[in-house]
Amino acid sequence: MESSLSSIQALVNDIKEEMFSTVDLYSFVSPSAYDTAWLAMIPDPKRPHLPMFKGCLEWVLKNQREEGFWGESNHGSHPTIDTLPTTLASIVALKKWNIGDDNIEKGLAFVHANAEILLREKSNNSPRWFAIVFPAMIELAQANGLAIVFPDELQEVLSNVFFDRQQILEMERLVDEYHYPPLLSYLEALPSTNDVEEEDILMHLSANGSLFQSPSATASAFMVTGNRKCMDYLVSLVQRCPHGVTSMYPMDEELIKLSMVNHIQRLGLAEHFNEEIEEILSRVYRTFKKQEPWAAKMKLVAAQIYKDSLAFRLLRMHGYRVTPWNFCWFLNHEEILVHMEKNFEYFASAMYNVYRATDLIFPGEYEMEEARSFSRKLLEKTMALRSIDNNHVMFPNFHRLIGHELSLPWMARLDHLDHRMWIEENKFSTLWMGKASFYRLSCLHNDKLMKLAVENYEFRQSIYRGELEELKRWSKDWGLSEMGFGREKTTYCYFAVAASTSLSHNSLVRMIVAKSAILITVADDFYDMEGSLNELQRLTEAVQIWDGKGLSGHGKIIFDALDNLVTDIAAKHRHQQDRDITKDLQDVWCETFVSWLTETTWSKSGYVPSKLEYLETGMTSIATHTIVLPASCFLSPSLPHDKLRPAQYETVTKLVMIIARLLNDIQSYQKEQEVGKMNIALLYLKENPQACIEDSIDYVREILGEKKKELLEHVLMDGLNDLPKPCKFLHLSCLKVFQMFFNSSNVFDSKTDLLQDIMKAIYVPLEYQTSKLPTSIQSRPKKDNPIIYSRFYQTFKHHGHRSFIRQRFPKITMSRNGREKVFIAPKINLCIT
Structure with a gap:
């Protein structure tokens, strides 16, 4: 454990020194082989037999991939x-100066061997940039004496690409308001006939x-015109990017910084760079709030929307007061909206950022609703094409990321699993697209970040495994895991708190939340299904x-475990802050037990409360405050002491209580109807006899939508309540857990729905491969840990889980004598998708 921490800290220190010092921001962006090759082709005006930019030619010579290509690779390191x-542009550059014969031969071999499979993926829908550039590079290579020969069976596909180019050249003007980047930005690829x-x-x-800020087009412009301004631009570019030029220059340096912050946060590393992130965002905020909202020119619309929506989300998440019009300005421009709809593929990454920005909507922000609807429509059109799959202008695996965003709301996702997905899907961090492709965080910086992300994630997993074992012992010692009725959810409860927050070292907070949730689940089931009214009254009076x-019996087990938990929490708090909160904790729990008794009494007596009466009790019986408030006393800064008292709950606490109740009710009304319990959805039907259950659900969802907006505003903005930010974010994490449990079904009551996520969060090492990372963190799991999988199997072997595990996880089998045994078969991928 100590060695892991020291390794993580060493990496953090290295990254801080390299990424957040005064180094040139262009060093963070990976070079473009295509554009560098075009600069390498330029003859020196004074000595035409020599290249003007010898460094670019040397870069091309030295940066051919082992497989023979130049350019980008996708998730599996396969060429795009x-x-x-x-590759054609690169071998032309080498051929022009008669060097690199072996490289040229290897590059040609790659093109001939891989053209068919790569082209057939796009046979019905070539991206616009590809239809313009690829035919031109074939013609350029042939004009330079290179033998480009494709098999007969590929001629039809090639003909389609050339036909697409012809249509583009005939239909588009060199520069018009309908196409971006404009045709003229591909000057190097336009045929002489144009x-x-x-x-x-x-x-x-x-x-x-x-x-148009394009190095390759400007290189061509200089070779055609000899213009001095073009030459000065190219010289400046090479001086700024001496180790391979970028695909766009100049770049928005503020956007590079924002992209770095976004990447660090999505990798789960923000805790290590809080000061650096805050410094960047405070500077961005000063310019962001002053900018003219709709001053962007048509040719810069995509990049501007991308940047503005990314900045908005990051700033709002960090508590800055920003208005939606800082990124929703495009909604007021009909010509821009039309342009975006016609070029929706090119705008997909901008719309992805817009859609994510609209996760953070506050009450009354109707422009955000409109932006969310518009961006979703364009993203769904992009998904329907199914043509981008790792090889389009957007970054690798973008198709899966869009699908993830559209199918699962941000509020229903747990941070720890989101970090895992980002690590596994984004080995190559994308900042923004260029004219024909995209540019990324440079390999040097990204490899160190990815190494840190992998070690950080797996360090968390090691902590979580230890804490879960401790929790299971506690649950068993107090008799909570073997009550003989209801739901045994020890692992579910721990998984929820561990995966929903980024409190990597705050074990005490996690354990308080998890133990409270376990007790609540057991006690709630006792009140709902097991205890007689007399038993429940005695237990409530005891509390x-x-x-x-x-x-x-069961009542004594529950009370004794509760008394132990409260006593332990109070003792730890007294030790930390020299204040006794025993009575406050008892009052919170007492309020919860009384609410359970009230609901049970209603159910057994047949009493039907009003919606208001039901919600006043139901928001307490869901017990989110009982989970989150005691744990908040151990955050830093901690919960103010008076906010633990029932009469003084903050609005943000009450919002979490009511939202969690409504989320539970819309997924559990059928079960509760069967056992005679009331539910907000059922009460609506009683009060509205002409309505159907769909009307009732819509009614509840409408309330939920507004309450979630209120909650986000109370969590993210200062001045609306007296809770410290860590306490507010713990409230948000609690809500996200309930949204996850009750998003589209009641997965908390399911025996199998969460098992894959639990495995990924706690047990299964990351699936991550890169040739640049040390062997210690490459391609795991190479050796599986039988202890880890045995613990997982023992956890879920009960209640019909055996067949599920053997079906999904073939490493687990049975021994001949019928006793469970873990068999680790090599090279079986446990990451189920």
Whole structure:
């Protein structure tokens, strides 16, 4: 454990020194082989037999992949469609200067061997950039004496790509308001038949001498015109990026910083870089709040929306007061909306950020609702194409990320599992797209970040496994795991708290939450299904006077475990803060037990409460406050002492209570109807006889939607309550757990629905491969840990779980004598998708 911590801290220190010092931000962006190759082709104006940028040519020579290609690879390190034109451009650069014969031969072999499979993936829908660039690179290679020969069976696919290019060239003007990037930004790929006049080129040069910030197009413009401004731009670019140029220059350096922060947070590493993140966001905020909301030019719309929505989400999550119009400005521009709908594939990454920004909607922000609806529509169109799958202008695995966002609300996702997904899906961090592809965090910085993310995640897992074992012992010692009725949810309760927060070292908080949740589950089931009214009244009275004398059976077990928990929490708090909160804790629990008795009395007597009466009791009986408030006393800063008292709960606490109750009710009304219990959905039907159950659910969901917006505002904004930020975020984590349990069904009551997530969160090492990482964290699990899997199996072997585990996890089998045994078969992937 200590060695893991020291290794993590050493990596953190290295990254802080490298990433957050005064180094050039361009060093964080991976170079573009395609654009570097084009700069390598430029002859020196004074010595035409030599390259103008010898360093670019050397970079091309040294950066061919082992498989023979230049360009991008996807999730499995397989080449993307981008590699075809990029490899052709690279071998043309080498051929032009008569060097790298072996590289050229290897590159040609790659193109010939892989063209068919890569092209057939796009046979029915070539991306616009590819249809423009790939035919041009074939023609350029052939014009330079390179033998590009494709098999006959590929001719039809190639013909389609060339046909697509012809249509684009005939239908689009060099620069128009309907297509971005415009045709002229692909100057290096336009055929001579397109008859581009020098005047057209010079007219569209930017003030810095670039042609639409594209190094490859500007390189071509310089070779055509010899323009001094173009040359100055290219020289400046190479000086700024001496080790391979970027696919766009200049870049928005603020966007690079925001992308770094986003990547660090999504890898689960924010806790290690709090000061650095806060410094970046405070600087961004100063410019963000001053910017003109709709000053973007059409050609910069995609990048501007991408940046604004990313900045909005990061700033709002960190408590900055930002208005939705800082990124929703595009809704007021009909021509921009039309442009986006026509070019929805190019705008997909911008819409992905818009959709994620609208997760953080506050009450009355109707423009956010509109932006969410619009972005979802475009993302669904992108998904329907199913053509981007790792090889489009967007980054690898983007298709899966979009699907994840659209299918599972952010509020229903647990942070720890989101971090795992980001680590496994994003070995190559994407910052933003260029003209024909995308640029990423540089390999050097990203490899260190990924190594840190892997070690950090698996360090958490080791902590979680130890704590879960301790919790199971506690549950068994107090008789809670073997009550003989109801739900045994020790592992579920611990998984929920561990996976929902980023409190890696705050074991005490996790254990208080988990123990409280276990007790609540057992006691709630006792009140619902096992105890007689007389037994329940005696238990409730015992809690009210906090004296368990005279109790027996299940009631005594529950009270004794509760008394132990409260006594332990109070003692630890007294030790930390020199204050006795025993009475406050007892009052919170007493309120909860009274609410359970009230509901049971209603059920047994047939009494039907009003909706208001039901909710006043139901928001207490769901017991979220009983879970979150005692644990909040141990955060730093901690819960103010008076906020633990029932009469002084903050609004944010009450919101979590009511939302959790409503979430539970819309998924449990059928079960509760069968046993004669009331439920908000059923009460609505009683008060509205003409309504159907769908109407009732819609009614509850509408209330939920508004209450969640209120909660987010109370959690994220200062000044609305007196709770410290860590306490508010623990409230949010509690709500996310309930949203996860009751999102589309009641998975808390299921015996199998959460098993895969539990395995990933606690037991299964990350599936991560990269040649640059040390062997110690490559391609795990290479050797499986029988102890870990044995513990998992023992946890879930009860209640019909054996067949599920053997079906999903073939490492587990039975021995001949019928006793359970764990058999570890090599090379079986336990990460079920």
